[in-house]
Amino acid sequence: RKEVEQDPGPFNVPEGATVAFNCTYSNSASQSFFWYRQDCRKEPKLLMSVYSSGNEDGRFTAQLNRASQYISLLIRDSKLSDSATYLCVVNFPTGGFKTIFGAGTRLFVKA
């Protein structure tokens, strides 16, 4: 089983739609979680951290379910500019800790 798994998509949605991505992780000792966004041929950039209580940033909502070992990202009122690859990221201890990325979920928002 991969350490971090995501549905690769692609998700094709119209402008204004709501879309949700899930991500599962294998290590129950994982301690911090993030969603990153990556545009074509660019480096990944932090979208938001994921807290145990859930958190919201404008049209974006992230949630963590430790019991089921998954995190989610909800995007409301999708914009054309939301088209990108969304990477799920998990930190887990290995003596120190290491940061593992999922393979990414591709989103295309159409006019």
Place this chain on the structure above:
Amino acid sequence: GAGVSQTPSNKVTEKGKYVELRCDPISGHTALYWYRQSLGQGPEFLIYFQGTGAADDSGLPNDRFFAVRPEGSVSTLKIQRTERGDSAVYLCASGQGLNSPLHFGNGTRLTVT
């Protein structure tokens, strides 16, 4: 500059040659990561430094790959006897600790011909 800097941005080399990729992290960041990313894939973990020491190098694919961070700042990823399968974008990222996000450089696109 304030961000993570990687050089060169592009590197073309012949199969069998040796290459070095450099990463200059954000000042004060103690954690430094190297990842490799192929087209359509997520960043693949290679190695992580906390300060000068490699805290986890379990992602290095084989003994042709080696990385150093002698003074706890700049890091160099070294690849010996390059193979065509080593072609990818090599990303460096730095951070401040377990619960802090990583900041990425623009990457080095390595092409082995």
